[in-house]
Amino acid sequence: MxxxxxxxxxxxxxxxxxxxxxxxxxxxxxxxxxxxxxxxxxxxxxxxxxxxxxxxxxxxxxxxxxxxxxxxxxxxxxxxxxxxxxxxxxxxxxxxxxxxxxxxxPQLLNVMEYEWAEIALFMMEDIAVTYTTFGDVLFSKLILNPEHCLLHLTYPVHQKKVNTIHAEDKSCFYVIGHRNREGAVLFTDLSPALVRMIEYLAMQPLSVMQLIQQLENEYAMQLTEKDKNAVLHFFEVALQKQLLLGFSVSSEKKVFE
Amino acid sequence: MVGIGYRKDFAADFAESNDMQPSFIEVAPENWIGVGGYWKKQFQKALEQYPLFTHGLSLSIGSPDPLDFVFLKQVKQFLRQTNAVLYSEHLSYAKCNNAHLYDLLPIPFTEAAIHHVANNIKQVQDFLEERIAIEIVSYYTPVAPELSEIDFINAILQEADCDLLLDVNNVYVNSFNHQYNAKKFIEQLPMHKVKYIHMAGHEKVADDLIIDTHGEAIIDPVYDLFAFTIQQLNRDVPVLLERDFNIPELIQLQGEINRLRDIKQQILQPASYANIY
Structure with a gap:
């Protein structure tokens, strides 16, 4: 036996x-x-x-x-x-x-990171957040969609066919992926300044005005009016794409928890 | 009751049409634990309409490796959250040498394995605070056997005091691959322990080998063996149609579900059939 x-x-x-x-x-x-x-x-x-x-x-x-x-x-x-x-x-x-x-x-790891990020976002557990759709993008505190991930890529694997990427394409690419309410995963290019603002938002709800102010304070710089308008436009689009879910609930009506 | 293995491949069609009307659905918990977004919404829709049976893949109850209680805790939570009717697993191993293989490997039919596997089943039942059903798997070669398959299975069922998931197609496949009489095999099983039945299609890949693919329609000899099984049981037991690959139109799957229901209805006397409802 x-x-x-x-x-x-x-x-x-x-x-x-x-x-x-x-x-x-x-x-x-x-x-x-x-x-x-x-x-x-x-x-x-x-x-x-x-x-x-x-x-x-x-x-x-x-x-x-x-x-x-x-x-x-x-x-x-x-x-x-x-x-x-x-x-x-x-x-x-x-x-x-x-x-x-x-x-x-050399682009291979970036390709994998990008492809896995899409799966992970698509599959991830739902994260409940409280927010309202009533607010003003410039002055109301924004609620970032928690179902997101930031990628720092060295190759533009999200922009070009991966087998046409060469060593000379090497640079710095910041991308945010998020899942919208329908469950689709969307990727958006970010500038370094927007990455930092997203990081601020991930810590606490802030208005666009506050985000700009915090960035200016941290880096001891002054954004031009053109830059500020670009930031505002980015967050308006982000709201449409549900990268931002809405606004912080204060006196406004709560719509989702 | 005849249910269907719920697949992402047909989830959208299933939600939007009435082409398939199973009595319940079955999923593998590991395919749904921690899943949100689009799939969770689809799954929730199905759960609102159908009772859930569950059939695990990765617990690896026959593994030499220790049971994964972290995973088992997630399974328990999933069973509670989904109000699952039953949890079943395979009499096989899918993890070994600290690595998951994501498929079902045959346990050696040995005395030592009986005690080890039965002890694992008991631990799982204690942890989940419910009885589980164990499925006889299809296998393509014996591995260092000391005992016959039937003696091995019956010893485990007795020592573990668990229920049996009788996969009729697996018995057919095994009887072909290992040249024994499927009906005699079924006659030797403790029918009072049969809690659940699986039915599926398979593929003959060589003159002497059938692979349990779940990728084809059920063949007539397996329907015949199913009828024989229901006769032996002489009571109604939930039956699942498994179809994991080459998924046809839902109306075709409904045809198989209907045939399984008809067979049960024809065999069981009205009195015993009515008991389940």
Missing amino acids: QTYIDTQAYQSQLARFCRTGQWEPIPGVHVQHVQQYRRLVYNVIDDMLLNAYPLVYACIEQEEWNELVQLFFSEHNCQSPQVWYMPKEFYLFLHKRQHPLLQKY
């Missing part, structure tokens, strides 16, 4: 085979049929990653993709019980690993 140590060892061998393809004989196993497990398990990982990262897939060669998926699956211990979350582990794995393909395709 087998001890549980033996049983565990056989289970471990089968799991290792599924991940690496390296076969160590196990008593009673039908060697031809056991290949199906390797195929089925690999397909789950490959399909999930393909669905999560279509732009990465389009960016690199098929063989390179296969190599990445195999490397990830054989060497990384997937930790999330939720398979839809596993692609994030793929991104983190390649980031930590500093795989040579990241030299060949």
